[in-house]
Amino acid sequence: MKIVLFYHSLLSDWNHGNAHFLRGIVQELKARHHQVQVFEPENGWSLQNLVNEYGQEKLKELQQYYPGLETNFYNLKTLDLDVILQDADLVLVHEWSEHELVKRVGEHRTRSNYKLLFHDTHHRAVTEKQSMAAYDLTHYDGVLAFGEVIKNIYLQEKWTKKAYTWHEAADTTVFYPHSKTEVEGDLVWIGNWGDEERTAELHEFLINPVKDLGLKAKIYGVRYPEHALKSLADAGIEYGGWLPNYKAPEEFAKYKVTVHVPRRPYVQALPGIPTIRPFEALSCGIPLITAPWEDAEHLFTAGQDFLVAQNGEEMKKHLQTILSDNNKAQELATTGLKTIQQRHTCAHRVNELEKVCEKLEIDSAKIYGNKNEETVYEK
Known part of the structure; x- marks a missing residue:
């Protein structure tokens, strides 16, 4: 599949815990030979704080842990969705995105064939309900919510017609037990x-x-x-x-x-x-x-x-x-x-995402390629 993701930041995890999960998902999708592109706003607050306090060197260090990890920057005023989303099969938009972006991608969906999901990984559906209700998800195919209770809120509030529970998980290519050389x-x-x-x-x-x-x-x-x-x-x-x-x-x-x-x-x-x-x-x-x-x-x-x-x-x-x-x-x-x-690894979550893609009727040949479908993880 060609997958396009709009998130707050792939490069920075400064006060941005979702970066762990996003990085792991991107790397797992790429390992399965999906074409993945991530877009984040230029001058995003997390990345700016990181660079201002610690410099560009930390961005180079990131590559040592996530080889080949890449992102793209966008400006809402110059964003050309026709170019970015050309031939896309699946598009995910994160709930930290600006309301205008969420709306514009939804409107673009009406003229395209890709499937479009909104990804919620925060508690704002409870703590900032007015702001969340203002997101226009009219033309979205559904919501990925990182917990059953969040999923149910979207359905009860009629913010969406379809929602799927998609918990976060560990990227075990980076998060694994290290040898205890010396206890500090x-x-x-x-x-x-x-x-x-x-x-x-x-x-x-x-x-x-x-x-x-x-x-x-x-x-x-x-x-x-x-x-x-x-x-x-x-x-x-x-x-x-x-x-x-x-x-x-x-x-x-x-x-x-x-x-x-x-x-x-x-x-x-x-x-x-x-x-x-x-x-x-x-x-x-x-x-x-x-x-x-x-x-x-x-x-x-x-x-x-x-x-x-x-x-x-x-x-x-x-x-x-x-x-x-x-x-x-x-x-x-x-x-x-x-x-x-x-x-609870990112590989398990990608298996779950591929199952959601099946429900959205994306061509199984694009979802799985030559992989034996019987090996797909079932929760």
Whole structure:
């Protein structure tokens, strides 16, 4: 197939967690000999922040982890959809795109033969409903939603007639267990502060337990306000700033445990959506402890793939268990990794996307080429 993707950024993961999944999907599609082109807005905020703070060198470094990864830049004023979408079979437009782009691609769809999907990977269908309702999906063939609850919102609100659940997953070509050459500390956490959407939770499940237990810990991420940095310093936690997403596996290998602290909108209104962070940790073979979230779609098995702490005191107990019991830690890491490898890789998600293409009646010869259809992954 010829596939065209409109996303916020392929090159930058500065405050842009979806870059992990997008990069993995693009590389997997290319490995299956699909023609893939990605378009991102010129002067996009994520890429601009990355370049302004760290320079162009980081873009060269990306190629070491994702050989041949390419993107294209567009300007809405000069964007020629007739040229970009010529002979396309499938077009995906991400929900971080401007309303004008979403509308224009939809209108172009009425004069073309490709199939067009809107891809939602965020909580704005709940937290910014007015903005999401303003997207004109009239001429789209459906929505790819990264959780059942998001899919149902699109259908209930009649924003679309068809929607498919398409969870994020781990790119195991980059996110895999690295050899532990030398342990540098007890706990590592990789994540952004979260726009005050989880401030209390970060204190209860991360900062306070580290301080109370006297752990050697390091935190990576961006957009940490002064009060957050002060709290980290007070707890004796080293702050590492922005970490390129592709370097996370190397950091996980230097520590004994990590935690997941979901943002409040996911816990309260979007059960079943863990975001990319647990996929990243589990695929790298590091023991994971999470703050509470409802795995409504049974992606994992709590207590086997990871431990769940209902409150700060339970988090401290779980941390003590993992740090003092090597057998328990290894068992947890092994089981979590196995679950990722069996069910939650970007290869699995491309299999699911190909099934959606079947439902959209794209020619199976274009979808699968010479591949035996019987090997396609079924969830």
